[in-house]
Amino acid sequence: MRPGWSKVTLEEVATIVGRGVTPKYAENGDFQVINQKCVRGGRVSLEQARRHDSEQRTVREDKIVQLNDILVNSTGVGTLGRTAPVRSLNGPTTVDSHLTIVRPSDAVDPRWLAYAISFAEPEIVAMAEGSTGQTELSRHRLARLELSLPTLSEQKVIAATLGALDDKAESNKRIAKLSMALARSLYGSAIADEFRTVAIGKVAEFHNRRRVPLARREREVRPGDIPYYGAAGVLDYVNEKIFCRVLVLVGEDGSVIREDGGPVLQYIWGPSWINNHAHAMTGKIISNEMLYLALDRASVRSVVTGAVQAKLSMQSLQSIQIKLPLNGQYELIERKIEVLFRLYRKCCSSVNEITKFRNFLLFQLSSGRLTFSFEGLSL
Numbered sequence: 001m002r003p004g005w006s007k008v009t010l011e012e013v014a015t016i017v018g019r020g021v022t023p024k025y026a027e028n029g030d031f032q033v034i035n036q037k038c039v040r041g042g043r044v045s046l047e048q049a050r051r052h053d054s055e056q057r058t059v060r061e062d063k064i065v066q067l068n069d070i071l072v073n074s075t076g077v078g079t080l081g082r083t084a085p086v087r088s089l090n091g092p093t094t095v096d097s098h099l100t101i102v103r104p105s106d107a108v109d110p111r112w113l114a115y116a117i118s119f120a121e122p123e124i125v126a127m128a129e130g131s132t133g134q135t136e137l138s139r140h141r142l143a144r145l146e147l148s149l150p151t152l153s154e155q156k157v158i159a160a161t162l163g164a165l166d167d168k169a170e171s172n173k174r175i176a177k178l179s180m181a182l183a184r185s186l187y188g189s190a191i192a193d194e195f196r197t198v199a200i201g202k203v204a205e206f207h208n209r210r211r212v213p214l215a216r217r218e219r220e221v222r223p224g225d226i227p228y229y230g231a232a233g234v235l236d237y238v239n240e241k242i243f244c245r246v247l248v249l250v251g252e253d254g255s256v257i258r259e260d261g262g263p264v265l266q267y268i269w270g271p272s273w274i275n276n277h278a279h280a281m282t283g284k285i286i287s288n289e290m291l292y293l294a295l296d297r298a299s300v301r302s303v304v305t306g307a308v309q310a311k312l313s314m315q316s317l318q319s320i321q322i323k324l325p326l327n328g329q330y331e332l333i334e335r336k337i338e339v340l341f342r343l344y345r346k347c348c349s350s351v352n353e354i355t356k357f358r359n360f361l362l363f364q365l366s367s368g369r370l371t372f373s374f375e376g377l378s379l
Contacts, residue, residue, distance in 0.1 A: 002368035004151045011143035013113060016103035018139055019074065020095030021063050026053035032093040034065065036073045039084045039099070042118060042166070044071060052094060063101065065093040068110035070102040070117055072124065074137035081125040081137070085114035100139055109152065111159035116147050119366035148368060158365045165358040169351045176347035183340040187293040190325040190333045200298075201318030204291055207280040208314060210242055214275065231255040231277040232264050241271035246288045249278040250295065256312040261301040263312065267292045269345055279317060286324065287334050289341045294322035 011017055023033045029051030037048040052059070065071075065086055073082040075098040095101060102117065104110040117124075123145060128135040150158065216236075219228060224239025231251035251257075251264035254277060258264060266278070267288075274280050283291040303316035325333045364370040 002150070004154075005368055006149045008147055008149045009143065010102065010117070010145040010147060013105055013108045013147070013149065014102050014143075015105050016062050016101055017143040018062055018101055020097050020099050020101065021052070021057065021059055022097050023050070023052040023094075024056035025050055026056070027051060029053040030055075030092060031059055032091055034071065034093060034095045034099065036075065036079050036082070036096075036098050039071055039073050039082050042084050043170075044084045044086055046090070049093075054092075059092075059094050063094050065089065065095060065101065066103065068104060068114075070104070070110075070114045071095060072100040072102060072117065072137070072142065074098055074100045074139075074142075075135070077135055080128050080135055081121045083114070083118050083121065083124075085111065100137065100142055102142075107152075108149070109155040109159050111163060112150070112155035115159060115162050115362060116366055117145075119362055120145055120147065148366070150368070161365065162358060162362060165354055165361070169354045169358070172347040172351045172354070176344050176351070179340045179343040179347065183289070183337050183344070184293060184296065186333060186336055186340070187290070187325075188297070190329060191297075191323045194326055195323040196326060197321045197323055199318065200295070200320045200322060203284055203286045203322075203324075204248075204281045204318075205284045206314055206318075207243070207247070207282065208276075211274045211276045211278075211280060212242060213277075214238065214273070226271045226273055227268075228273045228275065229266065229268065229278055230275050233266065235275070238273050241273060243272045243274060243280065244270065246282070247272065247274070248281045248283075248288055248292045248295065249274065250281065250312065250317060251277070252279050252312055252314075253277045254309055256310045257300055257304050261299040263295055263298065263300045263317075265292060265295055267341075270349075279312075279314060287338060289337050290324065290334055293337065294324060295320075298322050 031052040031054050033050045033052045034044065035048065038045050067086055067089060069086045071084050071086065073079045104113045127141045128137050130136050214228065219236045219238055222239045224237055226238050226241050227234045228236040228238050229249060231253060232255035246269045249266035249268060255264045282288050298320050300312055300320060303320065305311050324330065
């Protein structure tokens with residue numbers, strides 16, 4: 001342990017470690033209710049928050065969320081242990097009973113405590129009790145979580161360093177989201193009045209024969225940093241690639257159709273391994289990016305089969321009609337779209353690199369292993 005650091009328990013540096021409420025949901029309730037789905041990637045997203053009527057059930061003072069509180073998911077395998085600090089509020093807010101509120105004391109920097117708890121996620125997960133799928137994190141066990149406590153000045157530097165990286169990553173995420181939205185808007189405008197239709201099979205090449213499924217036990221013996229993709233996203237990481245190019249993936253089994261009737265899509269690039277639950281495609285006489293945007297606007301509702309498990313076969317996908325800009329404006333639209341997708345790829349790749357470096361620093365700084373001097377880095 002670094003000189004000047006000490007061992008403390010979470011309850012020694014927090015004024016509250018307690019679960020949330022059992023909500024009385026109401027569409028026009030006066031309290032916003034954060035649930036476990038809102039806590040992802042170290043951030044609190046309110047998109048899936050609901051409303052609680054405090055006239056039916058009063059919210060105690062200690063269960064009203066405040067700025068700088070730290071929320072800890074406390075129920076269920078795969079979600080238990082995820083944490084996020086509260087950086088903003090837009091009205092009275094509480095959390096449901098599946099989350100724990102940790103309120104930092106004045107003795108610590110609240111930003112540092114959020115990172116320290118995040119660093120301790122494996123230990124928090126190990127504290128869970130109960131059967132698979134029904135695991136629970138006791139607030140009493142969480143309160144006894146041991147932390148390495150730096151000096152207050154070091155806490156501030158650690159928090160500022162990691163926070164700067166997180167802010168940069170979030171900025172790049174916003175630019176990536178904006179560039180994709182602009183590309184979708186540009187494509188939509190280009191086909192708003194006049195367009196030509198063509199079957200997917202005429203403009204796309206399928207690479208399904210190169211896909212290789214790997215069972216969990218096979219993936220466990222070949223860990224790495226190459227993403228292993230399924231129908232709807234990354235399932236794991238392995239040590240080899242079977243593709244290294246831009247690809248458009250379309251869900252084939254299971255997750256194949258969105259609520260709006262469109263296909264489940266992924267736009268990927270770089271080294272990858274694809275299993276047999278996603279069609280792997282590239283544009284043949286149109287760009288990969290135009291293919292992705294056209295598929296994003298298409299409907300597959302009429303060709304998806306399977307009552308128990310949805311299925312979108314290659315033959316059915318090839319028959320889907322997509323809309324393309326007219327020949328006279330196609331090349332101009334395609335060039336503009338490619339610029340936006342280049343920006344999208346650049347920003348997403350930057351986020352990945354920043355996140356890797358941030359996670360490395362989180363370990364080094366939280367464990368006290370980083371030996372650079374903190375002198376002169378006061379904030």
